[in-house]
Amino acid sequence: MSRPDAGFTAIILAGQRPGAVDVLAAEAGVPNKSLVSICGAPLIRHVAEALAATSGLTQLKIVIEPRTAPAVRALLDDLRCPLAFVEAADNLADSVHAAAGGVEGPMVITTSDNVLLTPGAVRDVLAAVTGGADAAVAMATERAVLAAHPEGQRRFYRFADNSYSNCNLYALAGPRAAAAAEGFRSGGQFAKKPLRMIMALGPINLLLLLAGRLTLRGALARVSRRFRLRVEPVILADGAHAIDVDNPRTYACAEALLAARRLKAA
Template sequence: MSRPDVPPFTAIVLAAQRDGRVDPLAAEAGVANKSLAPIQGAPLVRHVVDALLATPSLTRIRIVVEPQAEAAIAEAMPRGAPVDFVTAADNLADSVHAAAVGVGGPMLITTSDNVLLTPGAVRAVLAQLAGGADVTLAVATRAAVLAAHPEGQRRFYRFADDAYSNCNLYALAGAGALRAAESFRSGGQFAKKPLRMIAALGPVNLALMLLGRLTLRGALRRVSRGFGLRVEPVVLADGSHAIDVDNARTYACADALLARRRQALAA
């Protein structure tokens, strides 16, 4: 069977900082927003945008950020890049909803610190939409993440088939699929805990997950039934996709991996 074509899509990049919070990486770099902290010669957010721009079928990028950081991020963008800015809401789910206003087709959601993002990963989650999924989320197995870097990630979700880490990469088939994020609108972290959807479906499903009785796909089938949407996981072979820049430790990991990629391209 041939691989489905990747549909035209709008990318939503979550770049806002919590109001009143000074991010340690931003403070160390002397910038107002962590997205502007440099890594391997460019701001964090620029690495993400470059990966998106290298992905066929991209139509627009919508960066969600606080207004005071918008000008500095705009200056870091490539000239002529199809980038719009959206004012961040009080929580991540509401920010996603704000960025989705007026978007009729597929949407890709990621974060501005997801510096190891690749066009291949973007295509993988979007291809699932072309295959009939309403919502897709990218994960990597514990073994793949640790193979990429032994210090890259310490949080894994354990299921009956394996342990997985979230890759901060999601795709939605359209505005209707945003219903899958409704359980986060009270302030839950959309980017950090995507499988919180299971808790919204009741204590039995949550208990089965915590007891390791459900596989990842089995858990998401239950999510699918609860929301009336087809939710599919995409297991990425390259575990580096699960390593974003949260702190000094993960910054060092991402920096080393970006340098390794650059050396491989130059070889």
Template sequence: MTAKAIVIILAAQRAGVVNPLAERAGVSHKCLAPICGRPLIEWVLDTVTAQPDLADIRIAIEPEAQGEVSALLPQFAERGVPIRFVDSHTGIVDSVTAAAGDDEGPFIITTADNVLLSAEGFEQIRSALSRVDATLALAREADVRAAHSEGQRNFYQFRDGGYANCNIYGLANRKAFVAAEAFREGGQFQKNRDRMIRAFGYFNILLMGLKLVSAPTAIRRVGKRFGITMEATFFADGGLAIDVDNERTYAVCEALLPSRKPVRNN
């Protein structure tokens, strides 16, 4: 019998950084900023709590914000999925590790600004964990642009085309946590080539840079570097590569949400 999944939602802010969207909305954290009538994190919780066979949901966020987020949780209680808080740490990897605790997994990790996350995308990630130790989601450039022309402006280029990262990941077991080390410095690899090389290895980056490998092959090679099995999960819905990072993507998500999810009329 497959173990129930543990969901980790990363909701903390970067240390010492005041998020512009939170500041504009007059709230302490970006995850509390409203979009289409609900705080960002509510949209994520609404999708995740509706999924079957979950052990629990763990929200990694600073202690001072836990009370504000806790006030949003009673509406999800009837769905029967326990939700608890874990004190976030400065880095992504340490926050994920703290949220995982001593459990063996599987873990599905997403972010509190991933408001377009769908049940179908979630289940694709869960399904992949029956085959491999780790997975990350990608969407093809054409599909992202079809969802919205301004949804993403940067794409990873491989032999088989451009791809955008989607903010949902799966770790099947504790062994897979070695892959999380790639994100210890915070991601944003396209903006920092040295960070990419340290995470994935120079030869792998060379192959990708010269477009000598396809996206599936590249991800498998990265897994091999870490001594685990790893594959990309490809989302046909390019909108799943769009989350609320800044004013531009906020506007994109605000435009897309009404056609994808029930929106409150306030």
């Protein structure tokens, strides 16, 4: 069994959908939200620094549209880790599939607006997959998220045991786990493709989930059986990990939390 620091590839999803206009990017006058500055650095720089500070990083893959790649490369070239750029697909699942190509070991996947990411959180999801899980999903409880910032997150998933928010941080044990993304490919985001969700999870599992009959672990156990992979939740104590930069409101929340971290570290 490999150690959490034995070596991993990090994938940052930074693509912007063709034709989509991001409010924050438009206000900042940049072509991609990843380039929007917060606390003195572009969003993607904060994410990349957290990954680079995690022991064992062997490669950083950036999924982004080709026209923005040179600007991002210029921002990250000094991080002293191998960089690779992958052209973004028109949905997240296809983008992950493309970035996972050729990777043989563990992978950590996050988004370029996940500016409150920490090396500790990265280590936690890596520990789950190096400890036997095929995939790990980082979550935070509603209480922890609201304690971090009362306005930071408004979307929570209700389970029988608690309410959780997704932290946009995942880990895959290797190629076999990455291949499971085939089950989600070409479907776009579940929130916009209900039929795809039914097909992927199965109607009974979906009904139980919507009825609040499943705990988080129980739900992921059913998903594990369906895809023949062991999927483990990783509950992060710091609810700030569930606050990413989606809009002006969450930008302000993340900015305040980043500033507070810097003050505490000084």
